Amino acid sequence: MDWRDHGILLTSRQHGETSAIIDVFTRRHGRHSGVVRGGTSRKIAPILQPGAQLDLAWRARLEDHLGTYQVEPLRSRAAAALSGRLALAGLNAVTALLSFCLPEREAHSDLYQRSEQLLDLLGQDDIWPLAYLRWELALLQDLGFGIDLSACAATGATEELVYVSPRSGRAVSRAGAGEWADRMLPLPPVMRGEGLAPDEEIAIALGTTGHFLKHRLAPALGHAQVPEARGRFIDVFSRRL
Amino acid sequence: MSSTSDIDKLIELMAKLPGLGPRSARRAVLHMIRKRALLLAPLAESMRIVAETARECLNCGNVGTTDVCDICTSEKRANGEICVVEDVADLWAMERSGVFKGRYHVLGGTLSALDSVGPEDLRIPRLRDRVETEHITEIILALNATVDGQTTAHYIADQLEGRVRLTSLAQGVPIGGELDYLDDGTISAAMRARKNI
Numbered sequence: 001m002d003w004r005d006h007g008i009l010l011t012s013r014q015h016g017e018t019s020a021i022i023d024v025f026t027r028r029h030g031r032h033s034g035v036v037r038g039g040t041s042r043k044i045a046p047i048l049q050p051g052a053q054l055d056l057a058w059r060a061r062l063e064d065h066l067g068t069y070q071v072e073p074l075r076s077r078a079a080a081a082l083s084g085r086l087a088l089a090g091l092n093a094v095t096a097l098l099s100f101c102l103p104e105r106e107a108h109s110d111l112y113q114r115s116e117q118l119l120d121l122l123g124q125d126d127i128w129p130l131a132y133l134r135w136e137l138a139l140l141q142d143l144g145f146g147i148d149l150s151a152c153a154a155t156g157a158t159e160e161l162v163y164v165s166p167r168s169g170r171a172v173s174r175a176g177a178g179e180w181a182d183r184m185l186p187l188p189p190v191m192r193g194e195g196l197a198p199d200e201e202i203a204i205a206l207g208t209t210g211h212f213l214k215h216r217l218a219p220a221l222g223h224a225q226v227p228e229a230r231g232r233f234i235d236v237f238s239r240r241l
Numbered sequence: 242m243s244s245t246s247d248i249d250k251l252i253e254l255m256a257k258l259p260g261l262g263p264r265s266a267r268r269a270v271l272h273m274i275r276k277r278a279l280l281l282a283p284l285a286e287s288m289r290i291v292a293e294t295a296r297e298c299l300n301c302g303n304v305g306t307t308d309v310c311d312i313c314t315s316e317k318r319a320n321g322e323i324c325v326v327e328d329v330a331d332l333w334a335m336e337r338s339g340v341f342k343g344r345y346h347v348l349g350g351t352l353s354a355l356d357s358v359g360p361e362d363l364r365i366p367r368l369r370d371r372v373e374t375e376h377i378t379e380i381i382l383a384l385n386a387t388v389d390g391q392t393t394a395h396y397i398a399d400q401l402e403g404r405v406r407l408t409s410l411a412q413g414v415p416i417g418g419e420l421d422y423l424d425d426g427t428i429s430a431a432m433r434a435r436k437n438i
Contacts, residue, residue, distance in 0.1 A: 050388045079426035082391045
């Protein structure tokens with residue numbers, strides 16, 4: 001068994017004295033692990049940093065084996081990530097969430113594309129939080145927990161959509177919420193791609209997506225918590241408000 | 242078989258050392274046996290002493306033979322600077338260079354969500370205490386230029402912000418390095434940190 005693909009490195013951990021086991025989000029093979037022989041060497045270890053864009057050749061005797069990778073660097077994103085606190089926290093949040101959410105060996109090509117684009121924006125702190133919010137919405141969508149913001153779940157209205165139902169994940173209009181308004185999650189215009197997307201709105205929107213990550217996605221995956229790295233990113237981002 | 246079991250046990254233990262496998266361990270043991278008086282006996286004695294006396298410094302986490310290491314007890318090193326490193330090997334590397342004259346703080350690893358390493362698992366609370374008790378004016382974060390290393394550096398910086406001057410090591414072209422062989426990340430870091438000449 002062998003294949004060749006491009007991928008984003010999510011994690012790398014030492015295996016034995018000289019090798020590393022890497023977890024990569026690939027374009028056509030989804031999240032896929034494998035051993036890199038000599039992965040802890042001075043030559044290869046700097047390549048195996050989270051977020052790195054790699055050209056991968058995977059080989060194993062049987063398909064369900066762990067297999068070994070030959071890696072070639074395409075783009076290192078470490079320098080962009082290490083350049084600032086927000087970028088570093090953002091990179092950690094993205095790689096941690098992908099490791100946490102994605103099933104192994106199941107292709108998510110659209111999400112891969114979006115993840116690659118998002119990581120290529122690292123270091124551009126003015127637009128990165130908005131890009132991250134859109135990526136998080138796409139992540140929820142791709143994994144079957146999408147938020148439907150097209151019309152009010154109660155009345156069918158498409159105007160004055162200001163809430164999201166925490167149960168159904170559908171938009172709710174001001175009139176449709178009625179007396180349950182205080183139980184609804186906020187739906188700032190930025191979530192519908194409207195307005196100037198100020199940081200305050202993005203922070204509110206991340207609170208809403210966070211609810212679905214924590215109360216819908218994580219329990220479905222058998223986890224009690226969303227990765228701490230996401231919280232650290234929100235914390236760093238909130239400090240600039 | 243029984244007559245060589247002690248030697249086999251020694252080979253087995255030696256093979257667990259970094260950089261050694263069963264074959265190289267066998268060669269090393271055979272060499273030591275041949276040089277019994279010159280090598281094996283002094284080595285065994287040194288290992289016995291170190292096994293009894295080696296301990297971590299209660300203050301900084303350095304490895305020594307006393308509760309508080311020589312660097313921490315030296316008055317000459319109390320210049321108000323602490324260099325924070327990931328592990329003892331990094332401390333030894335800094336000491337080899339001879340450029341730093343202050344004291345150290347060994348974290349014992351880096352923050353890692355993957356391996357469930359949190360701030361309490363490292364010596365970060367102790368570092369906060371030292372900033373107060375040792376009247377520290379500058380903390381030099383000499384952590385690896387990796388994502389985990391820099392995440393840890395930013396976490397420490399957040400904890401100590403406003404209480405002390407915080408600096409980190411520069412990143413760029415190594416001495417003797419050729420641009421052609423550098424990765425694009427190092428080149429861009431070096432470009433950003435360029436200086437007047």
